[in-house]
Amino acid sequence: MNVEELRRNFPDEASCRAFFESVIWPNGPVCPHCHGKKAWAFRSPKVRAGLYECADCSKQFTVTTKSAFHGTKLSLWIWLQAMYSLIFSSKGASSVFMAQWLGISQKSAWKMLHALRTIMAIHQSALPKLQGIVELDEKYLGGKPRYQPGVKHKRGRGTKKACIAVAVQRQGPVRATLVTGDSLSVLQPLIQKIVSTEAHLMSDELPAYRVIGQDFAAHETVRHGQKEFVRGPVHNNTAESYNALLERAKQGVYHWMSKRHLPLYTSEAAFRWNQRVPVTRTIQRGKHRGKVRTTMKPLPLLEQFKNLLRFAPACQIRRTKNSGIRHLPAAIPLFGL
Ligand SMILES: [Zn+2]
Known part of the structure; x- marks a missing residue:
């Protein structure tokens, strides 16, 4: 529209x-x-x-x-x-x-x-618990430390940046929450609250996920430390896509998101993400002709207004x-x- x-x-x-x-x-x-x-x-x-x-x-x-x-x-x-x-x-x-x-x-x-x-x-x-394949990831959001000659600053984990826990149902909704850290005591109750126990979890090698995964139907990890990012259907790239959207919103629009209001910004990006539905189509031309592809398409804008209002x-x-x-x-x- x-x-x-x-x-x-x-x-x-x-x-x-x-x-x-x-x-x-x-x-x-x-x-x-x-x-x-x-x-x-x-x-x-x-x-x-x-x-x-x-x-x-x-x-x-x-x-x-x-x-x-x-x-x-x-x-x-x-x-x-x-x-x-x-x-x-x-x-x-x-x-x-x-x-x-x-x-x-x-x-x-x-x-x-x-x-x-x-x-x-x-x-x-108010979203229902995530089902099916659920990808887990964390996102660290914050400014770059001031340049100091010869000093290589740490990135992500272990810095003072805000930590956001992200759980995405593959071809489905995302839940993203500001958390105090990526320890087991923080992540476990959160993931139990937002993800169904029937779900198949996919994550990186964060030690906390190994324990959390035991409460769910299945859990597989990709070894980012060994430069493995995809192993067949096993990856958490969908969660990384959400993280990238959040990063671009920070870099390109907001420039600064205070920790106090960060849950509102993560919810804003999540709302846009969650207003899309999977659409399956068969490719008509080219070398992939006849293959079935599922892509996420946004709902009509009036529907999105209603979902918000x-x-x-x-x-x-x-x-x-x-x-x-x-x-x-x-x-x-x-x-x-
Ligand atoms: Zn009244």
């Missing part, structure tokens, strides 16, 4: 609001104050658009009240465009770019993007006095989170 088609789908603010309401409230309005399901809409032009009054507690609300969009003064059309840009780009979008593109302040754009990334983090945590009420975001953001638990508990 290009920008023109986006505008055709959402010609005015009322159509954007109708879309938000249909995704967030598929069965009609739900009061975020008391969870009541009966509410009246105000139709008067004097009242702000989309305002409802709860029949049970008499409090007023809109589709954004007590959600990730709580208290926003920006139009929903601006939010949709921000979602479009964040989802459509391969590496993300910076708040500086977003501010210039949408004609808002950089601070507003930063808060907006973090609200969207928070929803993406919730989307990731339906998690918007699963968190509340408020501004702080020093222009930051504060996360509050969901007003209405959703999806068992």
Whole structure:
């Protein structure tokens, strides 16, 4: 979908609001104050658009009240465009770019993007356990140490860089989480939580994986130390692809991701990754003619918007006095989170 088609789908603010309401409230309005399901809409032009009054507690609300969009003064059309840009780009979008593109302040754009990334983090945590072949890897993210003549700095493991544990289902979703290190005590409970015990694990030779693998149906390793990266179907290159995306987002767009907000950036890259589905096709021409290939194709953009928006009420975001953001638990508990 290009920008023109986006505008055709959402010609005015009322159509954007109708879309938000249909995704967030598929069965009609739900009061975020008391969870009541009966509410009246105000139709008067004097009242702000989309305002409802709860029949049970008499409090007023809109589709954004007590959600990730709580208290926003920006139009929903601006939010949709921000979602479009964040989802459509391969590496993300910076708040500086977003501010210039949408004609808002950089601070507003930063808060907006973090609200969207928070929803993406919730989307990731609501994914079912990974199944089938699951590749494990770790990614170290951080800046290069200052150049010192004659000193060769260590890379990755054993440095002060942030460690991200990555688990990818082959031709399926990814889960990526910031962890305090790559020790067994850190990785084992995490992998048990996100990967099904029926899964076939594939990893590098990190000693922790050898122990972790014992709890799963099968576990194979590639010996990166001996320059072995693929042994038939045994590799963790899919996980490395996710790592590369994250690295490119850092190098090319964000330049700096604070450890504090890193879980949001990993979730953003994971959301884009997880909006693709495997598509199998038979090659028609060339020397590979007749072979069956499976590639990952992104879902239609409207579907991706829906996948994001339906998690918007699963968190509340408020501004702080020093222009930051504060996360509050969901007003209405959703999806068992
Ligand atoms: Zn109510």
